[in-house]
Amino acid sequence: MVYWGAEEMFMAKTIETPSGPSRRFDVAGYEAIDPAALETFPYEYPGKEISVDIDTDEFTAVCPWSGLPDFGTVKIRYLPQKRILELKSLKYYLFSYRNVGIFQEHAVVRILDDLAKVADPQWMEITLDYKVRGGLHTVCRARHPHL
Numbered sequence: 099m100v101y102w103g104a105e106e107m108f109m110a111k112t113i114e115t116p117s118g119p120s121r122r123f124d125v126a127g128y129e130a131i132d133p134a135a136l137e138t139f140p141y142e143y144p145g146k147e148i149s150v151d152i153d154t155d156e157f158t159a160v161c162p163w164s165g166l167p168d169f170g171t172v173k174i175r176y177l178p179q180k181r182i183l184e185l186k187s188l189k190y191y192l193f194s195y196r197n198v199g200i201f202q203e204h205a206v207v208r209i210l211d212d213l214a215k216v217a218d219p220q221w222m223e224i225t226l227d228y229k230v231r232g233g234l235h236t237v238c239r240a241r242h243p244h245l
Contacts (some may be wrong), residue, residue: 116220125162126198126199128198130198131191135191145178161199174188178219181219200227203238205238209240222242
């Protein structure tokens with residue numbers, strides 16, 4: 099507790115605070131992303147066009163600067179040719195982002211590239227709708243073939 103004398107009561111004082119621990123949390127690199135987890139199965143009706151819509155609000159990665167978590171909804175929409183994404187493997191793949199330090203704009207492109215490579219769709223669109231952070235709402239979209 100600090101007690102002030104009569105003369106010091108109206109004088110501003112600068113109090114130096116000791117430097118504390120870093121407020122940045124550890125983050126994993128891109129090598130933690132696991133595209134090998136992705137599996138597909140054959141589409142039994144090639145030539146019959148269907149669109150497949152998948153979404154989850156359980157996506158999380160971390161800010162590469164602060165290590166703080168970013169939460170969002172991933173929406174995947176695609177037109178299969180010969181392969182369908184297997185959902186359990188997709189869940190494990192998305193879960194591999196959990197500790198990865200990646201910018202939101204880069205995450206959407208990386209997810210699209212990995213999914214399009216394994217599923218080889220006629221077209222695919224990925225939307226990442228992030229929760230508001232710092233008063234800013236971000237929605238990122240990428241499409242294969244590219245927009």
